[in-house]
Structures are given as structure tokens and as C-alpha cells.
Amino acid sequence: MVRSRSLRGIVVSTAQTTATTKEQRRSSDTGRKSNFRPEIQGLRSLAVLMVVTYHVWFGRVSGGVDVFLLVSAFLMTLQFTNRYTQRRPMDLLRHWLHLFRRLLPATVVVLLGTLAAIFVVLPKTRWAALVDQVWASLFYVQNWLLQRQAVNYYATDRSQASPLQHFWSLSIQGQVFILWPVIFAIAALVCRKYGLRYRVALTYVFGLIFLVSLTYSIIATASNQTTAYFDTFARLWEFALGTLAALVLPVLKISKSVRVVMGWVGVVAMLSCGIVLQVQTAFPGFVALWPTLAAACIIAAGQTGSRFGVDRILSSKLLVRLGDNSYALYLWHWPLLVISLIWTGKDHAGWLSGTVIIATALVLAFLTTKFVEKPFREWKWPEVNRRRAAVAIVACLTIAIVPLLGFSVQQNVTAKIAMDQAQKDNPGAAALVPGYVNEVSANAVLLPTAEKLAQDWANLPSKCAGDLVPASKLLQGVCLQNNQPAEADRTILVLGDSHAEQWLAAVAPVAEQEQWRAYQLLLGACPFTVDTSGLDAPCKAFDDAVVQQIDQHPPSAVFLVGTAASPSSPDEKLTVGFEDTVKMLTGKGIDVIAVRDNPRFDFNMADCVAVKGQHSPDCNPSQEQLLAAQNPLASLQGKYPGLSILDMTDLICNGGECPGVVGNTFVYLDNNHLSKTYVASMAPMLKERWLAATGWS
Numbered sequence: 001m002v003r004s005r006s007l008r009g010i011v012v013s014t015a016q017t018t019a020t021t022k023e024q025r026r027s028s029d030t031g032r033k034s035n036f037r038p039e040i041q042g043l044r045s046l047a048v049l050m051v052v053t054y055h056v057w058f059g060r061v062s063g064g065v066d067v068f069l070l071v072s073a074f075l076m077t078l079q080f081t082n083r084y085t086q087r088r089p090m091d092l093l094r095h096w097l098h099l100f101r102r103l104l105p106a107t108v109v110v111l112l113g114t115l116a117a118i119f120v121v122l123p124k125t126r127w128a129a130l131v132d133q134v135w136a137s138l139f140y141v142q143n144w145l146l147q148r149q150a151v152n153y154y155a156t157d158r159s160q161a162s163p164l165q166h167f168w169s170l171s172i173q174g175q176v177f178i179l180w181p182v183i184f185a186i187a188a189l190v191c192r193k194y195g196l197r198y199r200v201a202l203t204y205v206f207g208l209i210f211l212v213s214l215t216y217s218i219i220a221t222a223s224n225q226t227t228a229y230f231d232t233f234a235r236l237w238e239f240a241l242g243t244l245a246a247l248v249l250p251v252l253k254i255s256k257s258v259r260v261v262m263g264w265v266g267v268v269a270m271l272s273c274g275i276v277l278q279v280q281t282a283f284p285g286f287v288a289l290w291p292t293l294a295a296a297c298i299i300a301a302g303q304t305g306s307r308f309g310v311d312r313i314l315s316s317k318l319l320v321r322l323g324d325n326s327y328a329l330y331l332w333h334w335p336l337l338v339i340s341l342i343w344t345g346k347d348h349a350g351w352l353s354g355t356v357i358i359a360t361a362l363v364l365a366f367l368t369t370k371f372v373e374k375p376f377r378e379w380k381w382p383e384v385n386r387r388r389a390a391v392a393i394v395a396c397l398t399i400a401i402v403p404l405l406g407f408s409v410q411q412n413v414t415a416k417i418a419m420d421q422a423q424k425d426n427p428g429a430a431a432l433v434p435g436y437v438n439e440v441s442a443n444a445v446l447l448p449t450a451e452k453l454a455q456d457w458a459n460l461p462s463k464c465a466g467d468l469v470p471a472s473k474l475l476q477g478v479c480l481q482n483n484q485p486a487e488a489d490r491t492i493l494v495l496g497d498s499h500a501e502q503w504l505a506a507v508a509p510v511a512e513q514e515q516w517r518a519y520q521l522l523l524g525a526c527p528f529t530v531d532t533s534g535l536d537a538p539c540k541a542f543d544d545a546v547v548q549q550i551d552q553h554p555p556s557a558v559f560l561v562g563t564a565a566s567p568s569s570p571d572e573k574l575t576v577g578f579e580d581t582v583k584m585l586t587g588k589g590i591d592v593i594a595v596r597d598n599p600r601f602d603f604n605m606a607d608c609v610a611v612k613g614q615h616s617p618d619c620n621p622s623q624e625q626l627l628a629a630q631n632p633l634a635s636l637q638g639k640y641p642g643l644s645i646l647d648m649t650d651l652i653c654n655g656g657e658c659p660g661v662v663g664n665t666f667v668y669l670d671n672n673h674l675s676k677t678y679v680a681s682m683a684p685m686l687k688e689r690w691l692a693a694t695g696w697s
Contacts, residue, residue: 428681
């Protein structure tokens with residue numbers, strides 16, 4: 001994944017300097033002094049090659065993306081310090097318009113090409129989520145989206161990754177391209193007003209950013225590496241290091257022999273990072289200093305003039321030319337890899353297929369650079385004034401936005417038409433109730449529509465308020481409630497992980513009908529238990545905070561999932577520490593409503609239905625292969641006063657099979673979670689069984 005970062009850096013820095021590169025080369029050809037540093041262009045080429053080859057062939061993090069981030073900041077700093085020295089206006093608006101006008105054309109081409117491939121290759125169940133990522137990538141917020149989704153960027157099965165996942169690094173870079181110039185401009189104003197030295201002031205500012213961001217990055221990586229990986233603030237120190245290099249290097253006097261050694265040490269360290277280190281759980285913490293400091297050594301070495309210097313290789317025509325295409329290469333390589341794996345049904349690329357992917361990416365990068373990026377870069381009309389530059393950007397965005405809006409409109413219209421007929425055409429679980437009469441139309445649409453299925457999750461509508469607001473800050477962000485007043489006869493607390501969350505689609509309407517106050521404290525992959533000895537630190541802290549919340553504000557009842565099914569196996573067991581949890585809750589006078597887990601699969605049931613059809617035997621596995629013959633909760637019936645057991649299996653499976661579609665409704669949204677639409681269809685039956693089990697009136 002770091003590869004992606006590097007590429008983005010390469011892409012951005014390439015976009016910043018490619019235009020001047022041509023001019024600098026021409027100036028050197030005519031005998032004028034040129035500031036062009038070909039070894040940096042070669043460094044970008046080396047970094048992008050690391051990203052691509054490590055992604056495609058090795059499935060490891062290379063550190064190349066981190067190099068790109070540093071290089072982009074280095075070049076941007078030179079640009080703004082030169083403006084200050086030459087007393088030219090910063091003109092941030094023109095700078096941003098110029099920069100993003102150069103970046104967007106290639107981005108739009110790759111996004112549209114990837115979108116077309118998505119619609120051809122991927123099942124409809126994945127379309128909507130990927131369209132959301134196109135939007136996020138287009139507006140440089142992809143890293144925030146992936147951070148919220150807590151995507152594992154290191155997953156070995158690349159066929160399950162998003163073809164647009166690599167845009168996270170481009171998004172961070174785009175955010176920094178907005179932030180850094182603001183800092184440069186503010187510092188310029190302050191320095192001119194108070195007579196301060198510009199480089200010295202910037203050194204203090206970015207030195208502080210480096211220290212604070214690096215400290216945060218180390219802490220965030222240690223506590224939750226998956227989300228830290230996409231965290232903008234956890235990456236700022238890499239940009240700050242590049243800026244500091246640009247500020248400090250001009251005043252350093254390093255001998256030629258030392259620079260020769262520095263250059264080779266930097267290249268060897270950079271190339272070996274992904275091989276020597278197991279960085280899967282370490283980036284972007286202090287371990288990322290390895291590739292970034294290595295790149296700083298190469299930059300510091302500069303043009304040595306020695307035949308033994310590594311700059312002779314980095315300045316070669318091949319690497320310099322590759323640097324011109326590095327942005328497009330980064331953009332294309334990841335979608336090609338992911339889509340090819342999905343197309344072939346493989347989880348990783350072999351040496352031969354990987355070589356084909358890399359070769360194809362190089363060809364597409366060359367074509368994109370020559371026929372898209374270069375013509376737009378050399379187009380003089382938008383450079384006349386800001387208005388024209390803005391028009392060019394809007395026109396470029398419109399080319400991407402039109403098909404995205406068309407997709408959204410089409411999906412909304414289809415879903416609305418289907419919802420209007422849902423009561424008759426999509427009975428869901430009601431189709432398994434004895435006496436059901438089938439009235440489904442022959443051409444009825446499955447609900448939720450396949451494109452919207454991944455978003456079919458349930459939650460309570462409002463943030464917790466009043467006495468329900470947890471004292472623990474750890475819980476405040478996840479505490480949601482319905483709109484029943486505090487004076488309600490009963491308060492129901494829904495606890496656990498996503499398998500408890502899915503039942504909110506039925507619990508919520510039951511609570512509204514019975515005028516119960518309901519609220520949720522849920523954390524993905526963290527079942528609620530008082531036996532936290534086997535949980536990881538985040539889950540343990542969360543469950544401990546929940547216990548404190550229950551002590552301070554005891555609910556009338558707790559709703560949770562009492563068993564854990566195994567994927568495509570009858571090995572179903574009580575959740576860890578379940579009996580101890582029941583003892584603790586009932587001992588406090590709190591009723592416990594425990595529901596049996598739903599079947600889980602070792603394949604994506606929703607994709608099975610979307611690709612093979614609802615009547616395929618693969619999408620209708622045998623119930624005896626999925627769940628224990630007897631509900632494990634049954635052994636606790638009557639053992640603990642206050643414990644009520646609900647088993648909804650007969651409304652998920654038909655007695656012989658557990659279908660992917662029941663009552664013309666998707667039962668599952670992935671390989672183990674029930675869809676909100678289907679669970680909602682069980683609400684009347686859940687209410688009947690809940691009241692019967694508890695004896696509540």
C-alpha cells in the first residue's frame with residue numbers, strides 16, 4: 001500500500017515539475033543555467049517502480065509511496081521559497097488552479113476507465129460502494145472514506161480490494177497541496193511584516209509539524225494501525241521532512257566523497273526497506289523513517305560529478321523519461337492488478353501475469369501521458385487567467401460527474417419503483433410463515449437492489465441524549481438511541497458487534513410500537529462479554545466502559561447475540577463468556593434477551609446471488625452444514641431467571657436450506673450479515689416471540 005503512497009507522491013511531484021522540466025531541459029540545451037535536477041526525476045522513477053513491482057509481484061509494502069510524499073513536499077518548498085526570494089506574489093488561488101488543472105485530466109481518465117471495468121467485471125453488489133470511492137477519489141477524500149471503513153491495506157487477497165484503493169495517498173497529497181501553500185503564504189506575511197528570515201521561520205514551523213505529527217503517528221500506529229495508515233495527520237511528518245530537507249540542504253556543505261557515499265547508502269536503504277522490514281504493522285510510524293531518510297540522503301547527495309555517484313544512474317535518460325510517466329503509471333497499475341485478479345478468480349498475481357499487468361500499465365501510462373496529460377499541460381488557453389483555469393477544471397470534473405450522477409439517478413429510480421411494490425413483491429421472512437400466500441409478480445425486483453445492498457445497514461436514528469449520554473468518551477461517539485422519552489416504561493440496550501447491530505432493523509420498530517426507549521452501544525468485531533481476558537485492547541476497553549455505563553444507568557433489558565456460528569460449518573458455540581455475562585446482568589436485575597446467531601458462509605452469499613442467480617444450488621446451502629442441530633442457547637433455558645432466548649432460524653432457513661433469497665429479498669449483504677431489509681421483515685415475528693419469551697405485556 002505504501003507503494004500507492006509513493007506513486008501518488010510521484011504523481012503529484014511529477015505534476016508540479018513536469019512542466020518546468022521541459023523548459024529546464026530546453027534552457028540547458030541553449031546554454032542557459034538550469035535548476036533541473038535529473039537525479040530527483042530518476043528517484044521518482046525508482047520509487048514508482050518499487051510501488052508497482054512490490055504491489056504486483058510481492059504483495060509487500062515498499063516504502064516507495066513515502067518517498068513520493070517527501071519528494072513532492074521538497075519540490076513544492078523550493079517553488080515557494082523561490083517566489084519569496086524573488087519577491088513574487090504567492091497567488092495561492094492561481095497556484096491551486098494551475099496544479100489541479102494538471103492533475104485532474106489523467107485522474108478522470110483512469111477513474112472513468114476503472115468505472116467502466118467495474119460495471120463489466122464486478123458483481124452489482126459492489127457497484128455502489130465503488131461509485132462512492134470514485135466520488136471520494138475525484139475530490140481527494142478517499143483516505144477519509146477508507147479510514148472510516150477501516151480497510152486493511154495489507155490484505156493478501158488483492159481480488160477483494162477496491163480497484164480505487166490506491167487513491168488514498170493521492171487524497172492525502174491533494175490535502176497537503178492545499179495546506180502547505182497556506183502555511184508558506186502566512187509565514188511570508190509574518191516574515192515581511194516583522195523582518196524575520198523566511199527560511200529560518202519555516203524551519204521552526206515545519207520542524208514542529210514534523211515532531212508533533214511523527215509522535216502522533218507512532219502512537220496512532222501502535223493503537224490502531226489500520227486506521228492510522230490512512231490518517232492525514234499521521235502522514236504530515238513525511239511531507240514536513242521533505243520541506244525541511246529543502247530548507248536545510250542549501251546551507252549544508254558536504255564533500256563530494258561523502259555525497260557519493262550518501263547517495264549509494266540512500267538507494268540501497270530505499271530498495272531494501274520492503275525486503276528487510278516486515279512493515280505491515282508498523283507504517284506509518286517511526287519505521288517509515290527508513291525510506292524517507294533514505295530518499296533525503298539521495299536528494300542531499302545531488303549531482304556529485306563523480307563517475308561513481310549513484311546520480312549517474314538516476315540521471316539516465318531511461319529513468320528520467322520514466323519519471324515523466326510516473327503519475328499515470330501509479331494511477332493505472334492498481335486498478336489493472338485488482339480487476340485482472342477478479343477477472344481470473346485469483347487472489348494474487350504470478351510472475352507471468354504480473355509481468356503482463358506491469359507491461360500493460362506502462363503502455364497505458366505512456367498513452368495517458370502523451371495524449372491526455374501532456375496536451376492539457378501544454379494547453380495555453382487556461383493559463384491566461386484564473387477564470388479560464390477554473391472553467392477548465394470544472395469541465396474536467398463534469399466529464400466524470402455526469403456518469404456518476406446518471407448511475408445514482410438510475411439506481412434511485414429503480415429502487416423507488418421497487419419500493420412502491422415492496423409490500424406485495426418483497427415479503428421477505430413472511431414468505432416462511434405458515435399460511436403465506438405468494439403474490440410476488442413474475443418480474444419483481446429483488447430488494448434491496450443489488451447496487452444498494454452493501455449500504456443496507458440498520459442503526460438507531462439519534463445521538464444519545466440526557467441520562468443516556470455515556471460518561472466515557474469512548475462510548476459517546478457510538479451511542480445512538482430512538483426517540484422515545486426517558487419516561488418510557490422500559491429501556492432496551494442493544495450490545496455487541498455487527499451481528500447485534502443487524503437486528504436493530506427489527507428491534508427498532510418493535511421498540512417504537514411498544515413505546516420502549518432503545519439505545520445501542522456497538523463496536524464492530526467486539527462481542528460484549530465480561531470475560532475480556534481474550535479480547536484485544538480496543539475491545540477490552542470498550543466492554544469495560546459498557547459495564548461502567550450499565551452500572552451508572554442500568555437498562556430494563558439488554559439485547560445481544562448469544563451464539564457464534566462458524567462459516568459454512570455446524571460448529572456453533574455460545575459466545576465467549578456468555579454465561580458469566582448473563583449472571584452479571586441478571587444479578588443487577590436486568591433482563592437479558594439473547595438471540596441465536598444467523599448462518600455464516602465461507603463465500604459471499606450476496607455476490608453468489610448476484611452472479612449465479614438465486615436458484616443456484618451454490619446459493620442455497622444445506623442448513624445442517626451451517627448451524628448446530630440444536631440451538632446452544634437451549635441448554636440455558638430456565639437456568640437463569642431473567643434470561644429469554646429467541647431463535648429466528650426458521651425465518652432465515654426453510655428447514656432444509658438457508659437460501660440467499662427469501663420472499664424476493666436478499667437475506668444477506670455479504671458472507672455473514674443479514675440485510676436490513678430482510679431483518680425488518682422479521683419485526684412482527686420478533687415482537688411476538690419477544691413478548692412470549694419475556695412475558696412482558
